[in-house]
Amino acid sequence: MAKRRLGTIRFAVILGYAWLPSILPAASAKGQTNPPELKLLISIDEQALTDPFPARITLHLHNATRHTLWLYRRARAKRPAAERVYDENRPAETTGGSTLEVKLEPADPKAAVAAASPAEGAPLEYVGLPKPKLVKLAASDDYEERAILHLRPALAEGQKLIWGAYRLSVVYSASFSNGEEFQRNLDTVLWQGEIESQALDIVMRPPLPDSTGALSGSALGPDLQPRAGIRVSLSDDKEQLIDQQVTEADGRFSFDRLPLGLYWVTGRREVSTEDTAVFHHEELTSASPRVSTQLVLYPPEIYEAKKLLHKPVLFKVVDSAGQPLERVTLDATWSNGSIVDDVKTVTGDDGMAVMELLPGRAFVTLKRRGCSDQDERADVSPGEGADCFRLQFDCSRK
Secondary structure (H helix, E strand, O other): OOOOOOOHHHHHHHHHHHHOHHHOOOEOOOOOEOOOOEEEEEEEOOOEEEOOOOEEEEEEEEEOOOOOEEEEEOOEOOOOOOOOOOOOOOOOOEOEEEEEEEEEEEOOHHHHHHOOEOOEEEEOOOOOOOOOEEEEEOOOOEEEEEEEEEEEOOEEOOOEEOOEEEEEEEEEEEEEOOHHHHHHHHOOEEOOEEEEOOOEEEEEEOOOOOOOEEEEEEEEOOOOOEOOOEEEEEEEOOOOEEEEEEOOOOOEEEEEEEOOEEEEEEEEEOOOOEOOOEEEEEEEOOOOOEEEEEEEOOOOOOOOHHHEOOEEEEEEEEOOOOOEOOOOEEEEEEEOOOOEEEEEEEOOOOOEEEEEEOOEEEEEEEEOOOEOOEEEEEEEOOEOOOEEEEEEOOOOEO
16 A cells, blocks of 8 residues: 555544553653654444454554654564574575554453453455565655454353454554664664554444355365365455455365355465465355355466565665665566566665565666666565665766
8 A cells, every 4th residue: 555644634643642552652761761663543444343244444654753664564463483494505584574463352341351262353364465565654754554354252151252342452563584684784764663553442243134144165275185274265246355264174164144145265375475366256145045165276377477476675776975876777687487577666865766576586777867777686585574785886977
């Protein structure tokens, strides 16, 4: 989502910080305070939610510093850190990204006491291949990001769902294994930290009486055997995301309490760096309210670079004196022999330019009017997160 000024929303955000204890600066050991670099408010499309439909929210982020911050979008659910095996023959992998943690509690203290299991929530993921980006957030500027949250109310004894009023907030955080390199190499900040939003009042309602539909099935491999680790997404007829599940060893998924109508079911391999998504269109009717389907994930045939997972890469181009150069065109080419990726961008007045590149070796040509072209190499690390490069452009006249 593009960065932009929020107008009246920005005014509300700035006023809101005075009354949000959840994001007030924490006191240090000497009694001093450190104001947060980033401030967060959330808003919600609809405060009354009927199960199973999710909460659609907007994150309103404000840069409270006097310098530029770079944000990694889009925020995803927190996941356990993967165990990595050191191999001196493989290039070092980077890790990191931004995450969103959901906090959901009954607003009624009696309901909170009666809860045998807490309420839960998590952001839903991209239906297709993720498209991470770096967003430039200038000093005192604002940025919006949309998120879709799956929410489940608390459970009372006997597995009875507790419907009614709840308080919803989110914790936005980011960390990167190479985050300090951005400050050291480019003299800029890739934001890392953790902030919590204010709490919103919402109402969670049970499914409608006519929500009798169910859509279930299995995710299978090319051998027609069940596959674990397949993220199955359910969307409505307008392709708006409703719910997700990740299959276990039996490959099964099931969505119930659905209103009758048209639905899209999408499956993709959870950790794949290639576009593996398959789509099915199903209809629940009064004659057939329960439908079963199979998602067969064949090995992908990749012929286009856009079907591969790219990584955000930030460049800074400087002259021989270390001063940033604007209006420099960067033309990056990557090839594995059968697929060619060619990405172009232009530096701003700070000498910065961001590109989405494939991990591996990219050849970057620097071009500027009145100067000879200069060829550079950028070895983009594998793994998640972002990368950065500082390039010196010796702009000799043609």
